[in-house]
Amino acid sequence: MSVFDGLRFRKVYSPIHNLDPRIKFVYVIAIFVVAILFYQIIPLLVLFFMQIPFVLLARVQRQWLRSLRGAAFLATFIFVVNVATTYFTSGYLLTAANVENAAAMTLRFVVLVESFSVFFLTTSPDHLGLALEESRVPYEFAFAFTTAVRFVPVLAEEAQTIMDAQKARGLELEKGGLLKRIRNYVPVLIPLIVSAIRRSLELAEAMESRAWGATKKRTNLYLLKLHKGDYALLAITVGILAVAVYVHFFVSIPTIASLL
Amino acid sequence: MAIIETKNLTYTYPGATKPSIVDVSIKVEKGEFVLITGPSGCGKTTLCRCFNGLVPHFYQGELKGEISVSGIDTLKHHTYEMAKHVGLVFQNPENQLFALSIEKDVAFGLENVGVSREEMRKKVDWALNQTGIYDIRERSPHEISGGQQQRVAIASVLAMEPEIIVLDEPTSFLDPLSAEKIFEVIYRLNKEQGITVILVEHRLDLTAKYTDHLIVMDEGKVRFEGDPRQILSSEETRLIGVGIPKATLLYQMLKKEGLNLGDKTPLSSEELADQLLEALSPQ
Numbered sequence: 081m082s083v084f085d086g087l088r089f090r091k092v093y094s095p096i097h098n099l100d101p102r103i104k105f106v107y108v109i110a111i112f113v114v115a116i117l118f119y120q121i122i123p124l125l126v127l128f129f130m131q132i133p134f135v136l137l138a139r140v141q142r143q144w145l146r147s148l149r150g151a152a153f154l155a156t157f158i159f160v161v162n163v164a165t166t167y168f169t170s171g172y173l174l175t176a177a178n179v180e181n182a183a184a185m186t187l188r189f190v191v192l193v194e195s196f197s198v199f200f201l202t203t204s205p206d207h208l209g210l211a212l213e214e215s216r217v218p219y220e221f222a223f224a225f226t227t228a229v230r231f232v233p234v235l236a237e238e239a240q241t242i243m244d245a246q247k248a249r250g251l252e253l254e255k256g257g258l259l260k261r262i263r264n265y266v267p268v269l270i271p272l273i274v275s276a277i278r279r280s281l282e283l284a285e286a287m288e289s290r291a292w293g294a295t296k297k298r299t300n301l302y303l304l305k306l307h308k309g310d311y312a313l314l315a316i317t318v319g320i321l322a323v324a325v326y327v328h329f330f331v332s333i334p335t336i337a338s339l340l
Numbered sequence: 341m342a343i344i345e346t347k348n349l350t351y352t353y354p355g356a357t358k359p360s361i362v363d364v365s366i367k368v369e370k371g372e373f374v375l376i377t378g379p380s381g382c383g384k385t386t387l388c389r390c391f392n393g394l395v396p397h398f399y400q401g402e403l404k405g406e407i408s409v410s411g412i413d414t415l416k417h418h419t420y421e422m423a424k425h426v427g428l429v430f431q432n433p434e435n436q437l438f439a440l441s442i443e444k445d446v447a448f449g450l451e452n453v454g455v456s457r458e459e460m461r462k463k464v465d466w467a468l469n470q471t472g473i474y475d476i477r478e479r480s481p482h483e484i485s486g487g488q489q490q491r492v493a494i495a496s497v498l499a500m501e502p503e504i505i506v507l508d509e510p511t512s513f514l515d516p517l518s519a520e521k522i523f524e525v526i527y528r529l530n531k532e533q534g535i536t537v538i539l540v541e542h543r544l545d546l547t548a549k550y551t552d553h554l555i556v557m558d559e560g561k562v563r564f565e566g567d568p569r570q571i572l573s574s575e576e577t578r579l580i581g582v583g584i585p586k587a588t589l590l591y592q593m594l595k596k597e598g599l600n601l602g603d604k605t606p607l608s609s610e611e612l613a614d615q616l617l618e619a620l621s622p623q
């Protein structure tokens with residue numbers, strides 16, 4: 081249908097989607113920290129594979145693979161730069177250990193991307209907005225966030241309508257060089273901006289009419305409550321951190337090269 | 341005492357050269373169903389904005405004359421204070437819903453004034469039920485039809501339990517069937533909950549039958565106010581550009597031709613059908 085289809089959020093229910101976004105965020109940060117803690121490839125591989133059950137439980141494997149593919153270019157770049165630097169600094173020697181090191185650095189990056197993408201793929205915007213509201217983020221920000229998400233599909237649809245209308249009048253969007261193509265979009269952007277401004281005025285009017293700013297002590301229809309699954313994830317997170325710290329200080333991690 | 345009363349209300353938007361409403365003096369009693377109509381640009385929306393203080397607090401500009409709504413002088417009180425008394429429903433349903441779920445939108449006003457969660461839940465569910473959208477309360481506004489969106493907008497002002505609901509052309513974006521459903525919801529709120537309703541509409545065909553207080557505006561002024569049967573049968577009303585119901589027009593044509601259907605001017609097809617049947621049936 082529309083080129084903006086990917087921007088539309090969908091409600092999905094899965095054990096992972098239902099988790100409290102705050103706990104999920106803590107989990108992601110913990111993975112982040114552990115990934116920074118290790119530079120050896122074995123623990124990073126373990127971290128990488130540990131995310132897969134989450135992805136499968138949440139049934140977001142397709143989107144997840146897509147985000148990994150998106151990171152592939154940067155990952156290759158990191159790998160090449162790492163190999164090259166060690167190659168030149170170690171006097172033009174290419175050892176297995178060096179390649180393994182570079183692979184570990186790359187894997188660290190992939191783990192970071194992977195865990196953040198699991199978070200964003202499995203947290204619905206209203207959950208995220210609610211988490212923002214319940215953290216000490218000023219309500220205005222949380223409101224701006226959810227309202228922006230609310231209007232993404234509306235504006236996308238409008239952009240599509242305007243594009244169709246301008247095309248019907250002979251506008252050719254896909255013609256010319258890069259600069260020309262960018263300039264082609266001006267007749268689409270201007271009506272879109274004008275209408276967005278009008279829309280925002282109407283929104284402001286509607287907000288005022290519904291007692292926006294009546295009291296500093298705003299209440300909330302929903303309350304984020306921790307369930308069994310959240311406590312389980314919290315326990316897993318603490319477990320991961322504990323094991324990671326123990327291994328980091330008390331276990332000497334072999335490299336794959338030395339094992340072979 | 342009248343629930344809404346204005347005296348010589350005149351308002352000019354900032355930067356405008358001439359006032360958008362001029363010397364408007366109207367009176368609305370508690371529990372009434374008032375219909376406001378008139379050609380585009382005659383100041384209907386502007387008048388609605390006066391009822392909850394958007395004019396002049398939000399729009400600035402110069403307001404002269406007197407206005408009292410629910411016994412409150414809107415000049416001296418903010419729009420957020422008026423929200424408990426007057427609910428405004430706007431023309432475009434899409435631009436008055438901001439949340440990602442319908443029930444969250446309905447709760448928006450109550451959250452703003454700081455109602456406790458338990459009480460909020462009750463009021464939200466009540467408003468959802470009154471407007472017939474309880475079953476879709478968890479959907480997002482983008483997933484529902486325009487008619488449903490407009491019912492959400494009505495529910496979201498209804499949840500505040502206002503004495504007055506003002507609807508500014510609530511059906512101009514809707515198909516006739518959804519429009520009729522909206523009117524039925526409004527009519528029921530007026531009859532069963534005793535909420536005073538002010539409805540701005542062009543579709544008199546569908547709405548004239550609900551009211552016995554019609555206000556016709558033109559060029560910022562109130563041109564006619566009173567019994568719709570009388571106003572809609574006058575020649576002048578038609579010349580201003582008010583969409584007279586077809587049934588009323590037909591009645592007048594038949595009357596001119598000498599067919600007497602009784603003294604009561606019909607406002608809807610149903611009323612005219614009854615009169616015709618009565619006239620045509622052999623005694």
Ligand SMILES: Nc1ncnc2c1ncn2[C@@H]1O[C@H](COP(=O)(O)OP(=O)(O)O)[C@@H](O)[C@H]1O
Nearest residue numbers: 353354356360379380381382383384385386387
């Ligand atoms: N926000 C505004 N700023 C300046 N002028 C306005 C604004 N809104 C409406 N007007 C003007 O006020 C007059 C009455 O408009 P409006 O109340 O919207 O009429 P209606 O709702 O009957 O179509 C029009 O001439 C219009 O141009």
Ligand SMILES: [Mg+2]
Nearest residue numbers: 384385508509
């Ligand atoms: Mg209007």
